[in-house]
Amino acid sequence: MREIVSDANSSPSKVKPRRLPPGIHDGFLIDRNGLTHSLLTIEISPDEAVQFVKSGAQVVFDACGCGGICGFVYAPVGELDALTKSKPVLSSHKGLNGSLSLWRSENGETIVLAEGPVNWN
Numbered sequence: 001m002r003e004i005v006s007d008a009n010s011s012p013s014k015v016k017p018r019r020l021p022p023g024i025h026d027g028f029l030i031d032r033n034g035l036t037h038s039l040l041t042i043e044i045s046p047d048e049a050v051q052f053v054k055s056g057a058q059v060v061f062d063a064c065g066c067g068g069i070c071g072f073v074y075a076p077v078g079e080l081d082a083l084t085k086s087k088p089v090l091s092s093h094k095g096l097n098g099s100l101s102l103w104r105s106e107n108g109e110t111i112v113l114a115e116g117p118v119n120w121n
Contacts, residue, residue, distance in 0.1 A: 023068025029103045029111060037103035037111055046087040049100045049112045054084045057110040065096050065116045088120035
């Protein structure tokens with residue numbers, strides 16, 4: 001019995017790294033695929049947001065401004081072209097101001113994060 005316990009103690013189990021859920025964690029945005037994005041610009045204009053989407057950026061909505069705790073909403077890829085034909089409108093609601101920020105991963109994927117009351121039709 002002593003040998004079995006000794007063998008178990010000498011070979012530690014491998015712990016699989018825990019994948020963070022989508023959201024903002026420690027200043028980084030984790031997307032739905034687990035890719036980490038760094039903040040490039042804390043505030044971009046609606047015109048800049050449209051230009052980034054035209055250049056291939058994904059649009060992610062965080063309507064309540066919680067940082068993704070209750071979930072991000074991703075604009076469907078098939079609708080991104082339609083978003084380039086209008087500008088997002090930033091408004092205020094119950095003390096929360098709409099804002100747009102730009103995030104980029106190490107491999108160059110870009111996200112325009114629309115936080116709070118942002119209407120983009």
